[in-house]
Amino acid sequence: MLTVTSLAVLSLLTVTFAAAGKASPVNACDLLTLTDVQGVLGAGFTAHPVSGATCAYSRGQGDHETDVVIGVSSIPPQVASDSTPWLKMQQANIKQRGGTVTVTPVSGLGEGAFYLLDAGKKPPVFQLHFGRGSREVVLDVETGREPNIGAAQTLGKIAYARLR
Numbered sequence: 001m002l003t004v005t006s007l008a009v010l011s012l013l014t015v016t017f018a019a020a021g022k023a024s025p026v027n028a029c030d031l032l033t034l035t036d037v038q039g040v041l042g043a044g045f046t047a048h049p050v051s052g053a054t055c056a057y058s059r060g061q062g063d064h065e066t067d068v069v070i071g072v073s074s075i076p077p078q079v080a081s082d083s084t085p086w087l088k089m090q091q092a093n094i095k096q097r098g099g100t101v102t103v104t105p106v107s108g109l110g111e112g113a114f115y116l117l118d119a120g121k122k123p124p125v126f127q128l129h130f131g132r133g134s135r136e137v138v139l140d141v142e143t144g145r146e147p148n149i150g151a152a153q154t155l156g157k158i159a160y161a162r163l164r
Helices: 002-020 034-041 083-097 149-162
Strands: 046-051 054-059 066-074 101-105 114-118 125-132 135-143
Touching: 034 054, 034 066, 034 149, 066 149, 083 101, 083 114, 083 125, 083 135, 114 149, 125 149, 135 149
Parallel strands: none
Antiparallel strands: 046 054, 054 066, 066 135, 101 114, 114 125, 125 135
C-alpha cells in the first residue's frame, strides 16, 4: 500500500529532523486540510492524522484509489538556517546518487523547491519538497497508484501559503 510506504519515509524524515533540531510546531493537517484535498481531488476522502508532523488522506477501499501524504519537519539548525540551502543540498545529493531518480525544480513553492520521481520503481516513487524558513514540507499525491504531480503542485501551493 503506497500510503504505508509514504508514511514510513515521512516518519523517518520527521524522526531524523526532530532528533537533530527542534520539533516543528506546525501541524501537517492544518497546513493541508481535508477540505483542501477534496477541493482539488474531489469528495470521498478520509483523514488519517499520523502525528502533528504527518497527515494522510485517502479515497477508496483496500488498495487506495487516491492517497495524499504531507509531512512537515524542522531543518536541523547545525545543517542550515533556511530551507533554500537545505533543499538545494538535497537536490545535489539525490542527483549525485544517480540511478533512475530524476529531480525537477518547481516554481511557486519558494526557492529550492523540487520534486523527485523514481519511475524505475514499481509503483513509481514521487515526493514534492518545498519549505519556508526553518521548515521543510514533503508531499506525496498518488492517483491509481501513480504519481499525480499536477495535484501535488496545486496542493503544495495551498500548504506553502500557510507555512510560516
